[in-house]
Amino acid sequence: MTHQVRAVVARGKGAPVSLETIIVPDPGPGEALVNIEACGVCHTDLHYREGGINDDFPFLLGHEAAGRVAAVGEGVTEVAPGDFVILNWRAVCGQCRACLRGRPWYCFNTHNAKQKMTLADGTELSPALGIGAFAEKTLVAAGQCTKVDERASAAVAGLLGCGVMAGIGAAINTGEVGRGDSVAVIGCGGVGDAAIAGSRLAGAAKIIAVDIDDRKLATAKRIGATHTVNSRETDPVEAVRELTGGFGADVVIEAVGRPETYEQAFYARDLAGTVVLVGVPTPQMKLELPLLDVFGRGGALKSSWYGDCLPSRDFPMLIDLHLQGRLDLDAFVTETIALDDVEKAFERMHHGDVLRSVVIL
Structure with a gap:
C-alpha cells in the first residue's frame, strides 16, 4: 500500500x-x-x-x-x-x-x-x-x-x-561547558541561541553573545546571554577579553561557519580554552592560522556534529527539562x-x- x-x-x-x-x-x-x-x-x-x-x-x-x-x-x-x-x-x-x-x-x-x-x-x-x-x-x-x-x-x-540540539549539544556535549565557566557565542541565529541556552543549563557564569544584528542580540539576551557584543561596531576579540578580565572566554562557540569568525573565536578564548565550530562552512572556505599560535595557546579546537548528541539519551532529557520549565x-x-x-x-x-x-x- x-x-x-x-x-x-x-x-x-x-x-x-x-x-x-x-x-x-x-x-x-x-x-x-x-x-x-x-x-x-x-x-x-x-x-x-x-x-x-x-x-x-x-x-x-x-x-x-x-x-x-x-x-x-x-x-x-x-x-x-x-x-x-x-x-x-x-x-x-x-x-x-x-x-x-x-x-x-x-x-x-x-x-x-x-x-x-x-x-x-x-x-x-x-x-x-x-x-x-x-x-x-x-x-x-x-x-x-x-x-x-x-x-x-x-x-x-x-x-x-536539528538546530536546537546542535546548539545545546555544542555547549554541553562538545564544549563541555561547566559551572562557573565563561562562554562566548559568535553568531546568534537558532543554533547560536541554543548554544546560549545550553551554556545556561550547564551553569556558565558569564555568557557573551556576539552578532552584527541588534535584534538577534536582544533575543540572545532573553534566552540567557549575560552580555552582548555588536561586532559590527566593536572588535569582538577585544570585547570578549575585556569582559573576562583580559584573558578570553573558557569556551568560544562559533555558530556562523566562516573563516573570519572562526579566527575571532580562536583569539577570543583563554589560554588552554576550547573553540567549538558548530556553524557549517561551505566547501570553498579556507582557514589560515599561525601554527605557532595553535601550539602556543594550547587547549582544544573541536567541531560539533549535531551537537555530538545521542538522540535516545538527549531528546527525552531535554523535553523533560522543557516540561519542568528549565529550558x-x-x-x-x-x-x-x-x-x-x-x-x-x-x-x-x-x-x-x-x-x-x-x-x-
Whole structure:
C-alpha cells in the first residue's frame, strides 16, 4: 500500500520550492511511517534548495520534525504506532568503529529508510538529511524516531531534531561547558541561541553573545546571554577579553561557519580554552592560522556534529527539562506557518526576521 500526501519539494538549484503530491510507501523491515505534526524551517533546508549540500535533486525538504508513528515494519521494536516521536538524522548503527568504541554519537553509518519516496510520476526523491518532513507523512528508519513525552507540543519538540540540539549539544556535549565557566557565542541565529541556552543549563557564569544584528542580540539576551557584543561596531576579540578580565572566554562557540569568525573565536578564548565550530562552512572556505599560535595557546579546537548528541539519551532529557520549565523551547518559535508558506519562510530567514518558522500540519 502507498500513501499520496502533500509535500514541499525542491526540483532544481535555486528554484522556488513547490507543494506537490508525493507517494510514500508503507514501512518495510526496520522502517517507520510517521504522521508529521510540525516541522521547523532550518537553514540546512535552504542549503539543500541552493545545491549547497549536493545535487541529488529533487529534494524532499524538512527535517526538524515531530509527529506520531502511523505504522512500523517487520522487526521494529523501539517504537510502536501511536508513539509521539522526534525525528533524528543519527540513527546509530551499533556496528561501525565509532559505535564499537562506545562513541555512538559519532556513528559513521547511520540508518535511513531503504525504500524511496517518489513524485507522482515515479521520480525518486532525496529526503533532506534522510528525513524529508515537509510532508503530511514521511518514511524513515525506525531508529530515526525517538519517543518523548507527548505532553510537549510538536512545534517545540521538533526543533530538537536539528538546530536546537546542535546548539545545546555544542555547549554541553562538545564544549563541555561547566559551572562557573565563561562562554562566548559568535553568531546568534537558532543554533547560536541554543548554544546560549545550553551554556545556561550547564551553569556558565558569564555568557557573551556576539552578532552584527541588534535584534538577534536582544533575543540572545532573553534566552540567557549575560552580555552582548555588536561586532559590527566593536572588535569582538577585544570585547570578549575585556569582559573576562583580559584573558578570553573558557569556551568560544562559533555558530556562523566562516573563516573570519572562526579566527575571532580562536583569539577570543583563554589560554588552554576550547573553540567549538558548530556553524557549517561551505566547501570553498579556507582557514589560515599561525601554527605557532595553535601550539602556543594550547587547549582544544573541536567541531560539533549535531551537537555530538545521542538522540535516545538527549531528546527525552531535554523535553523533560522543557516540561519542568528549565529550558524554554517556546522562545525559539517565532511563527507558525502552513505547508505552502515554506518559500516565504526562507525569505524571512534570509533577512534575519525569524529565529524559527515552524510548519504546522
